[in-house]
Amino acid sequence: MSELLRIERLSKSFGHHRVLSDFELAVEAGRVYGLLGLNGEGKTTLARILMGVIPADGGTITFKGRRITFADSAFKRDFGYVPEDPFFYEEMTVQGLLDFNAHFYPRWDRKRASSDLERFALDPKSRVGTLSRGMKLKLELAVALAAAPEFLILDDPTSGLDVPTRQDFLRDIIRELSASGTTILFATHMVHELERIVERLTILHGGRLILDEDFEKVKAQYQTSLEDIFVSLVARG
């Protein structure tokens, strides 16, 4: 298994609030990583730093052996991102949004984008502003996947959605895994979703990882559900 991404001694503070503190993680290609953490504990900050939206205060990120910095933009073409609160140009049409994004990604797959729209029952001519929250998520996913990312970051994308929509979303992630073996970092506090697909479990607490282990080993060790494991580890911290 090759190492896709290496995060070393990553730190980030907002004023006096230390959100990430010597955060370290090595990501192997083709695996699904779960990043569990309570709300407000740094998952989104980490995602934004990885996406180059905000700079870290310290530490290094290495992608496929190359150090990447905040000023770098080339790596962004290989990263996909589905955030919790996607920002859309509400007046754009669905197709317009796809076409807009296509420009930024050299591996953009038009066919895939079209078939995803069809599968998600998204009307290309509808305006983004008229879409429900669940439809917006599906659109966000379609955009992320059409770009054929090597590394896909999901930052609590399913919170607030109803169960069938969450299941649809997970199914699409699973189809993506089957087809392309994309490396995924699934940051969330929704343990039930994670439990189904995660291979490597990490728990973020107090600004750093308090757990970084194969999920199967964790389950065998704790002999209980992921929810109980998470609560017990975080309560102690």
Place this chain on the structure above:
Amino acid sequence: MIRVDTTSFIPIYEQIKKETVRLVATGVLKPHDTLPSIRDLAAELIVNPNTVARAYRELEQDGLIMTQKGRGSFVAGRAQPDIEKDVEAYLVPVLDEAIAEARKFNLGTERIMTLFESRLRKAPDKSQRGGRHE
């Protein structure tokens, strides 16, 4: 057909294996029947495809299924006694756990046997063989 409990601490791939053995043992899946593709089963169960892949790999190692490139996976044409060995392998931990529970209440072997037999006789026998003693 197959169901898994993702909150259980029994690994999902183990559950898939067990369920497949059960379907074969009960004749729901017959020799040479095709199995869902890894991709389809993963989507249906909403689990990681690697988990399904691992279950299929181990079932193939155990000789219960066969996979052919381009043609998918299907139930191997195995003899019934072989399947029964797999069934027993899955039942042993279940029985061990029941025995351990009984022992916690300090029940002796004779008592456990009597209790087990009386429950067994009460339970309906859905198998195709061995119904004579009911």
